[in-house]
Each structure stands twice: as structure tokens, then as C-alpha cells.
Amino acid sequence: MMNRRQRRHLEERFFKGVMRLSLFLALGVLGLIIVTVTQKGIGSLSWSMLTKSSEGGFYLGKEGGILNAIVGSLYLAAGATALALVLGLPVVFYLHAYIGKSSLANAVRLAFDVLWGIPSIVYGAFGFILMLMIGMRASLLGGIITLALVELPILVRTMDEVMRMIPHELTESTYALGTTRLELAGILLRQTLPGLVTAVLLAFGRGIGDAAAVLFTAGYTDNMPDSLMRPVASLPLAIFFQLSTPFPEVQARAYASALVLTILILVISLLARLSLRALGRHVIR
Amino acid sequence: MTIRTATHLSIRNLDVWYGGQHALKDINADIPRHQITTIVGPSGCGKTTLLKSLNRLSELNTQVNVSGQVLLDGIDIYDPAVDVTEVRTRIGLLAQKPCPLPMSIYDNIAYGPRIHGQKNGKMDDVVRTHLQDVELWDEVKHRLKAPATGLSVGQQQRLCLARALAVRPEVLLCDESTSALDPISARAVERLLDRLKENYTVVMVTHDLAQARRLADYVLFIWLGEVVEQGPARHVFNQPREPRTRAYLAGEIG
Amino acid sequence: MNIVQPRILTDRIGTARTTFVIPRNRQGWRYWKDAIASQGMGISTFAACLLIVVIAGALLDRAWPILSVESPKALVTSETWHPIKGQFGFWPFIASSLYVTLIAMALAVPAALFSAMYLAEYTRLRGLIKPLVDLLASIPSVVYGLWGVLFVVPLVRDHIGPASNDTLGQIIPFFATNNPTGYGLLAAGFVLAIMVFPFVMSVTEEVFHSVPQEMREASLALGATHWETTKAVVLRKSLPGVIAAVVLGFSRAFGETLAVLMVVGNVVQVPGSLFDAAYPLPALIANNYGEMMSIPLYDSALMTAALMLLIVVLTFNIGARLVLVRLNPETAA
Structure with a gap:
């Protein structure tokens, strides 16, 4: 016992x-x-996979590569991140330089947290509706707009959290010099630049990896992206389509493509975290 | 019956490093049984570190290293064979700020006894006795199931005292336990401590010299991690031997 | 320009008094730039927040052709799905989504809770393991799906399925299998569990970590063990936050598309067994967008599915976020 x-x-x-x-x-x-x-x-994984486009018959096991999908994903994610940054920066500035620690600011944060929680397939469906309304076909631009909506909350909330790390005294002493709120925003931005890089990289990574949002809106093609108004291939969908074929050699290419995507994403996330660490040394506490 | 002046807790060659810093240097002291021992000294000199080394709470901080001995009735609490939960059961703590556990008033008191195997049948008595001990019973007897956080700060600290006593410790460590309270609550807690020394050995840290003069039977004066002077309160306060003690008591340093 | 100038003011009784007023410099470009920026940023912030309403409105508008002819109750509870005959019963998809998500949560939540406790209460390796988990959480959905096809599906097909069928399955039909492919609820639930684990663990760990250290000391000082302290104090104190984390995890898993679609089998049926193939709502939308313009009302049905997804996710998210904000207004992320 x-x-x-x-x-x-x-x-x-x-x-x-x-x-x-x-x-x-x-x-x-x-x-x-x-x-x-x-x-x-x-x-x-072979050199030709990385340097050639799909061309006809790639999904039946013929020669070719996934370069068009890699480039397409980079275009999509870069465009979406740039657009999200344009839309998101004013929001972050407004949160920190204009409405400060008010309950309005918290309501905005809540709204962006909720936006973050909306699944990307729903953004995809919404993007599709938007495109129907303006008569646009599946295209690079449609994909960029939809992905930008997916990335926007990530960008805003990550930057917002970083800016919160800035001590209140900095804000006060900046105001004490007689600056306007807009000028304060500039100073806050300079203080948190590595954090901005982190947010951009995280959003960019999410843009590259997301498939559900671009499924309806960006379409798919075997060619290299050439116009904003034409469909574009993306890496996640390339993996998905390759895996869906009944041919073992094409499925094997899906594994290689997945490896490429994973490495790409891990490198981006790692850079994002390193940048955040740099912020720790940068911000005056 | 034990002899009142016998040593209860004895500290032998205690060194504590905090990060890379040598926070306590070769501390030796004998803490008498059933008296109030106060540890006084300027802030940041290691008083709280010393106190928390007496029931091994200091080891929660991963940067802290301890060497030396703390003997509770002759048994070293840092001996690897000793069960740390047993040490902390016998040596209780009343923290600086009242910290009720996230549960009802009743459960705050019952928490400790339950852990140590007290059957629920007698729990009502245990709770009532200890709440009466700290003169809180009449104030809370109608709302025992209410969350403890609803009490005033002074009431919370008395609740924490009752909670500490409910596990029947022998030694009670108090870390500036009245500093967060209003003057009236502070005096109430002081009065309780003064009464408790009949049954418990009390070790308290304070930077309030007036409080130390009111309560202390035995005094340890610490200065930059070293014990400068120790002895019965009337000697240390009235005829300090060390110049640094004299300067501190006169308000010239610290 | 900013010189303090005495100005004569007249109050209501008519007696003149002198006050010193700092005149606001309304002529300067700096002032106007600031004012314009304020308006512009305010509008864009407000517009971004309105996005939730706009998305919901657009989906509702698109779903209306179906919602106006069928009662929501009939849509949700009907099991018949024949788009060509114009019959749209969503219950198979809703049931599939619920099953897959619940299986995933049942697998992920205990592991996430215990891992979070270990990181917050027991180890010094928090600073090393948390970033690692966050890093792994950034792996895209399609890679999880691919791994599910390569690893989980064969595992379910060759080992877990037969083993469960021969033991528990003999007594409880839910654990029997007549699906030899391995693609189904369990495979999808398992893949999804791996995907939500980092998220649930990360949020719960933050909640545990924010419990004040004094509270742990108070419990330990009474002679409690670490586990007793974790269970009775840390867990109890963080319970609302833990529940919020689980709800957020649930709503994430509920909307996950590609990884689930790749391993769930995609058969329109109300699953009756852990190993049956299923067809969750996101998979329905993703798989059929191509033909939705060719069958009448089909696009409306798919948008209804998206709307259902949105409603579930919004409800859970707003509720959970409000709990987290109330718990810790400063650090709620």
C-alpha cells in the first residue's frame, strides 16, 4: 500500500x-x-524541373518542369503582399498614431482578428463573386486581389503587435517635440522596420502556400505568367494536380514540387523570425 | 513542550548566486523558535532572496544557484533526499501582495489541507477555525462560496494568512507582507503575527524600521548580501555594535 | 507663429476678461497633411473592418436564389444531394465537416494542452521549442495533404482500419470499416489534428504563461507539487482562455480545405463509421467550382456552403476573441 x-x-x-x-x-x-x-x-527533383515550364503533356508524364508554377506563385504572392501593404499600412498607422489605446482601436483589432479567422476558401468564393461582378476572368490580377485580402489581416495584426512593443514613453517624448500624428507614424515605422519586414515575410509566405484562395481566382496554366489579365499557375495547385494524376512518374514530381515549396516556405519563415530577433536589438526599450 | 529560546531554523554558510551575481555571501544565522525574527536592510540587499531560500521557493527561478545548508530542527532542507513539498508544508509563506488562488474563499483555505489528505468531512471545521484565527470568519461566513478575489486587499491578505496556517506549518515566512495594505489592515495583520508567535516561528522581511521595532524579538541586519549584525532586538536596536547598523538605524544609509 | 497672444474674451454677463490662448496653426502644410492623412487612414481602416460585412453580404446575395426557395432548416437537415434535379440537401456535408473537425480536435487538444503545460510550467526549453513549432506551423496545407496521402492513408488502410475493425468494430459499428481505401474521416481528422496542433498549443501556452508567478508560488508554498499547482491553479485560472483557444482551433480546422480534400475520400454521404469516406463543406466548394455555372442553382448552392462556413467561423471567432480580450486586454493576440 x-x-x-x-x-x-x-x-x-x-x-x-x-x-x-x-x-x-x-x-x-x-x-x-x-x-x-x-x-x-x-x-x-531535377534541374530541368526547376528551369523548364510545364508545356503540353507534362501531366501525362512528358518532359517539362514547374518553373511556371514557381514564378506564378512568386508573382501572385509578391503582388498580393504589395497590395496588402498598401491597404494595411494606413490601418496600422491609424491604430498607433491616431486612435492609440482607445476602445475603437480594440474594436478594429477584434475585426482584424476575425478577418484572420475567415478560411481562405471563403475569400476564394468572395473573390470569385467580385470577379463575376466586374466581368473579369480567372487571372493573375484576380488571384492577387483575393490573396491580398487573405494576407491583409496577417500583415496588419503582426505589424500592430510589433508596434505595441514600442514603449509609450517614445510616443510621449515624440509628441513633446511638437510633432504631428503623421510625423509620429513615420518615427514609429522607422523604429519597427525589422518588424515590418517580419510581417511582410509572414504574409508573403502565407501567399505562396495558399491554394484555396487562388483555386477559383487565378486559374491555372502550363505557360509562364505573361499578363495580369491571363490565368497563372501556382505551386500548391501544381502539387495538387500532379498528385491527382494516375501516373506514378507525375506523382513523383508532386513530391519534388512539395519539397521545393516546403524549403521555400521554411526559408521565408526563418528569415521572418530572424528579422524579428533583429528588432529586439533595434528598438529602444 | 519545546524550549522557547532553542534554535528552530539554522542557516549555515549559505551562498546564493542570482544570474552571475553573488547575491548572498556566506550567511550564518540561528533563528529562534516561537519568536518573530525580522530581516532588515536597504532594498535590493538580498532580503527577499534570503527568505525564499528558506523554503526553496528561490529555486523556481532558473537563474538562482544556492550552496550551503538550511537546517530545520537539524535536517538540511537542501539535502537531495529531502522532499521539497514536505519542506514547504512545514515552512509556510505569506507573500508581499495578497494572492488568492482562483477559487472560492472556502476552497482557498481547503486547498492545502486537501492536498495533504484532509478528508472532506472535517473540512468545514478546518475552514472555520482558520478563518476565525485570522478574525475573518464573521466578515465572510455568509459568502464562503464566493470568489476570493471579491474581498478587499486587507481581507485577502488575512485569507492568505489563514490559508498558509491551514497546512499547519511550523515556520511562517513573511515577505513585507503588510507593505501592500492600508494602515488599518496592516496593523491587523501585525497584531495577528504578534499573537501567532506563541505557536509558530515567524521570519519576516521588512524595510519598515518602525514595524521591525514594534514586532521583532530577533533581528538580522543585511547589507549588500552580507549579515552585518544579528541578535536580540533590544540589543541591535538600542546598542548596535557595527557602525553600518548605527548609520542605517539613523537613516544615514539605505 | 506660436506666440502666446492675449485675447479679450467677453463672457455672458458682459465683463471682459483676458485669457491666453495658443492659436492653432491651421495655415501650415504640416497641419493639413496630418488632417488629410487622418481622414484617409480612418476611412481605409473603417473600410477594411467593413470587409466582414461585405463578404457576408456578397455570399448572401449569391446564395439567395436557393435560400429564397428552401427554408434554412430544410437545407441544413436534408440528406438528398442531386444538383441536376435541383435537390440541395446539405446535411452530408455539414455532418462530414463536424465529424472531421471533432476527430481532429479530439486528437489535437489533449496533446496541445499537455505540451503547452510542459513548455509553460516545466521546461527551460520554451524559447527553443516554441519558435520551432511556429516554424513547422507555416508548412502549407497542400504539403500536409501530400503527407497524408503518402503516410496517413496507407497507415489507416493497412493497420489502423483492420485492427479497429477486428476489435472494437465487432461491438461498436462506428469503429468497423467497409472502406478498403484508407481515404476517409480518420485520415482527414489525423492530418487536420497535426495542422491545428501548433496553433492550439501556441495560444494555450501564451495563456498559461500569463498566469502570475506569485500564484504558482502561493500554491507551491503550501506544499503542493508542480502538477497539483498546474492542475488546480494554472489550469483553473486559464480555463476561459484555454476554451477560447480550442474554439479558435475548431473554427480553423472547420474551414481547412486542401489538406482535408486530399485525404477525406469525397463521397456524398453521412458518414456512419470512423473509416467512411466523407465530403466536408470546403471540399464541396473547391471540387465543384468548375461546373457550377453549367447547372442551374448550383453556384447558389456552393455559395450557400461558403456562407454556412462563414457563419460558423464568425460565430466561434467573435465569441472566443471576446473571451481572450476580456482575459487579457493588453496582450490578447
Whole structure:
């Protein structure tokens, strides 16, 4: 028969074990994804895959590559990020330089948190409706607009959090010099530039990886992107379509494409985090 | 019955490093049983670190390293064979700011006894006795199931005292426990502590010299991590031997 | 220009008094630039917040042809899905979405809670593991789906399915399988669980981390063990935040499209077993956008599906965010 103290300590050890196991399993599975994708992908990854466009018959197993999808994704994400930045920067400035810590600011934050939670397939459907309304076909521009809506809340809330790290004293002492609110916004921006880079990179990564939003709006093509008004290929959809074919050699290309996408995304996220770390040294506390 | 002047807690060659800093240097002290020992000194000199080293709460901070011995009735609480929860059961703490646990008034008191195996049948008595002990019973007896955070700060601190006493410790550590209270509540807690020393050994940190003069039986004066002077309160306060103690008491340093 | 000038004011009784007023410099370009920027930024902020309403309105407008002929209750509860005959019963899709999401949450939440506890309460490796988990969370949906096809589907098909069928499945039909492909609820739930784990863990960990250290000390000082403190104090204090995190995770999982679509089987039916193929709402939208213009009312049906998705996600999100904001107005992310 165990005494009470032994039982309590057994319970402590048991639950500590359960916690360690949970974390270990979860990290293990997440790591396994990277290992699986790398293992499967590295075999069929070739130089020509990265340097050639799909061209006819690629999805039936003929020669070609995914360059058009890589470039298409970069165009889509870059355009969307630029557009989201144009739309989002005024919001961030307004939050910090104009309405400060008011309840209005918190309502705006709540709205953007909720926007962040809307699934990208819904943004895709909304983008599709917009395009129907103005009579636009699936195109690079349609994809850019829809992706920009997906990225906007990410950009705004990430930048907002970074700007919150700036001590209130800086705001006060800047105002004490007689600056206007707009000039304050400029100073806040300069203070948090690495944070801005983080936000941009995170949004850019999300733009590259997102498939559901561009499914209806950007279309798909075997050619390199050439016009804003023409359909464009994207890397996630290339993976999806390659995997959907019944041909093993095309499916193998999907693995290689997935490896390319994963590396691209991990590098971008890593850069984003490094930039945030740089912010820690940059901001005066 | 134990002898009143016998040493209850004895600190031997205690060194504490905080980060890279040598926060406490070779502390030696004998804390007498059933008296109030006050640790006085300027802020930032290591008073709270010393206090939290006496029930191993300091080791929660990963930057803290401790060497030396703290003997509770001759048993070293830092001995690897000693169960840390047992140490903390026998040496209780009343924190600087009242910190009710996120539960009802009743459950705040019952929390400790339940952990240590008190059956629920007698719990009502345990709760009532300890609330009466801290003169809180009449104020809260009609709302025992209400959240403890609804009490005033002074009431909360008395609740925390009752909660600490409910696990029947031998030693009670108080970390400037009245500094966050209004003067009336502070005096109430002081009065309670003064009464409690009949059954408990009390060690309190304070930077309020007037309070130390009112309460202390034994005094440790700490200065930059070292014990400069210690002894019965009337000696340290009335005939300090060390010039630094004299200067501190006169308000010239600290 | 900003010189303090004495100005004579006359109050209501008529006695003149002198006050010093700093005149506002309304002529300067700096002033106007600031005022214009204020208006412009305010309008764009307001417009962005209105986006929620605009999206909901656009979807409602597009879904109206169906909503105006069928009662919402009939749409939600009917099981018949024959777009060509004009019959649009959404229950198979709603049930599929609920099943997949609930399975994912059942797998992910306990693991996320325990992991978050470990990071917040037990280890010094928080600074190392959290960024790592965040990094892994940025892997795109399609890669999770691909991994599901390569790893999870065969695992379910060859091992978990048969094992469950021969044991629990003999007593409880829900654990029996007559789907030999492996594509189905469990595979999708598993992939989705991996996808929401980092999110739920990250938010819960923040909530645990924001519990004041004094509260832990108060419990430990009473002789409680770490686990007792975690369970009775940290967890209890963070319960509203933990619930909010789970609800947010649920709404994320509910709208996840591509990864689920790749492994769920996409068969229109109300799943009766853990191994049955299913067809969640996002998959319905994504798979059929191509033909939606060729069948009458089909586009309206798909937009109704999107609207349903939006309503669920909005309700859960707003509720959970309000809880998080109330808990910690300063740091709620």
C-alpha cells in the first residue's frame, strides 16, 4: 500500500511523462512530415524541373518542369503582399498614431482578428463573386486581389503587435517635440522596420502556400505568367494536380514540387523570425 | 513542550548566486523558535532572496544557484533526499501582495489541507477555525462560496494568512507582507503575527524600521548580501555594535 | 507663429476678461497633411473592418436564389444531394465537416494542452521549442495533404482500419470499416489534428504563461507539487482562455480545405463509421467550382456552403476573441 506522499509524487511523475510524450509525439510527427517530403521529393527533383515550364503533356508524364508554377506563385504572392501593404499600412498607422489605446482601436483589432479567422476558401468564393461582378476572368490580377485580402489581416495584426512593443514613453517624448500624428507614424515605422519586414515575410509566405484562395481566382496554366489579365499557375495547385494524376512518374514530381515549396516556405519563415530577433536589438526599450 | 529560546531554523554558510551575481555571501544565522525574527536592510540587499531560500521557493527561478545548508530542527532542507513539498508544508509563506488562488474563499483555505489528505468531512471545521484565527470568519461566513478575489486587499491578505496556517506549518515566512495594505489592515495583520508567535516561528522581511521595532524579538541586519549584525532586538536596536547598523538605524544609509 | 497672444474674451454677463490662448496653426502644410492623412487612414481602416460585412453580404446575395426557395432548416437537415434535379440537401456535408473537425480536435487538444503545460510550467526549453513549432506551423496545407496521402492513408488502410475493425468494430459499428481505401474521416481528422496542433498549443501556452508567478508560488508554498499547482491553479485560472483557444482551433480546422480534400475520400454521404469516406463543406466548394455555372442553382448552392462556413467561423471567432480580450486586454493576440 502506497502512502499519500508516494502517490502524489507518482502522479507528478506520471503527468510529467504524459506531457513529455505529447510534446515529443507532436514534434516527432511534424518532423516526420519534413523527413517524408524530403525523402520522397529528393529522388525526382531535377534541374530541368526547376528551369523548364510545364508545356503540353507534362501531366501525362512528358518532359517539362514547374518553373511556371514557381514564378506564378512568386508573382501572385509578391503582388498580393504589395497590395496588402498598401491597404494595411494606413490601418496600422491609424491604430498607433491616431486612435492609440482607445476602445475603437480594440474594436478594429477584434475585426482584424476575425478577418484572420475567415478560411481562405471563403475569400476564394468572395473573390470569385467580385470577379463575376466586374466581368473579369480567372487571372493573375484576380488571384492577387483575393490573396491580398487573405494576407491583409496577417500583415496588419503582426505589424500592430510589433508596434505595441514600442514603449509609450517614445510616443510621449515624440509628441513633446511638437510633432504631428503623421510625423509620429513615420518615427514609429522607422523604429519597427525589422518588424515590418517580419510581417511582410509572414504574409508573403502565407501567399505562396495558399491554394484555396487562388483555386477559383487565378486559374491555372502550363505557360509562364505573361499578363495580369491571363490565368497563372501556382505551386500548391501544381502539387495538387500532379498528385491527382494516375501516373506514378507525375506523382513523383508532386513530391519534388512539395519539397521545393516546403524549403521555400521554411526559408521565408526563418528569415521572418530572424528579422524579428533583429528588432529586439533595434528598438529602444 | 519545546524550549522557547532553542534554535528552530539554522542557516549555515549559505551562498546564493542570482544570474552571475553573488547575491548572498556566506550567511550564518540561528533563528529562534516561537519568536518573530525580522530581516532588515536597504532594498535590493538580498532580503527577499534570503527568505525564499528558506523554503526553496528561490529555486523556481532558473537563474538562482544556492550552496550551503538550511537546517530545520537539524535536517538540511537542501539535502537531495529531502522532499521539497514536505519542506514547504512545514515552512509556510505569506507573500508581499495578497494572492488568492482562483477559487472560492472556502476552497482557498481547503486547498492545502486537501492536498495533504484532509478528508472532506472535517473540512468545514478546518475552514472555520482558520478563518476565525485570522478574525475573518464573521466578515465572510455568509459568502464562503464566493470568489476570493471579491474581498478587499486587507481581507485577502488575512485569507492568505489563514490559508498558509491551514497546512499547519511550523515556520511562517513573511515577505513585507503588510507593505501592500492600508494602515488599518496592516496593523491587523501585525497584531495577528504578534499573537501567532506563541505557536509558530515567524521570519519576516521588512524595510519598515518602525514595524521591525514594534514586532521583532530577533533581528538580522543585511547589507549588500552580507549579515552585518544579528541578535536580540533590544540589543541591535538600542546598542548596535557595527557602525553600518548605527548609520542605517539613523537613516544615514539605505 | 506660436506666440502666446492675449485675447479679450467677453463672457455672458458682459465683463471682459483676458485669457491666453495658443492659436492653432491651421495655415501650415504640416497641419493639413496630418488632417488629410487622418481622414484617409480612418476611412481605409473603417473600410477594411467593413470587409466582414461585405463578404457576408456578397455570399448572401449569391446564395439567395436557393435560400429564397428552401427554408434554412430544410437545407441544413436534408440528406438528398442531386444538383441536376435541383435537390440541395446539405446535411452530408455539414455532418462530414463536424465529424472531421471533432476527430481532429479530439486528437489535437489533449496533446496541445499537455505540451503547452510542459513548455509553460516545466521546461527551460520554451524559447527553443516554441519558435520551432511556429516554424513547422507555416508548412502549407497542400504539403500536409501530400503527407497524408503518402503516410496517413496507407497507415489507416493497412493497420489502423483492420485492427479497429477486428476489435472494437465487432461491438461498436462506428469503429468497423467497409472502406478498403484508407481515404476517409480518420485520415482527414489525423492530418487536420497535426495542422491545428501548433496553433492550439501556441495560444494555450501564451495563456498559461500569463498566469502570475506569485500564484504558482502561493500554491507551491503550501506544499503542493508542480502538477497539483498546474492542475488546480494554472489550469483553473486559464480555463476561459484555454476554451477560447480550442474554439479558435475548431473554427480553423472547420474551414481547412486542401489538406482535408486530399485525404477525406469525397463521397456524398453521412458518414456512419470512423473509416467512411466523407465530403466536408470546403471540399464541396473547391471540387465543384468548375461546373457550377453549367447547372442551374448550383453556384447558389456552393455559395450557400461558403456562407454556412462563414457563419460558423464568425460565430466561434467573435465569441472566443471576446473571451481572450476580456482575459487579457493588453496582450490578447
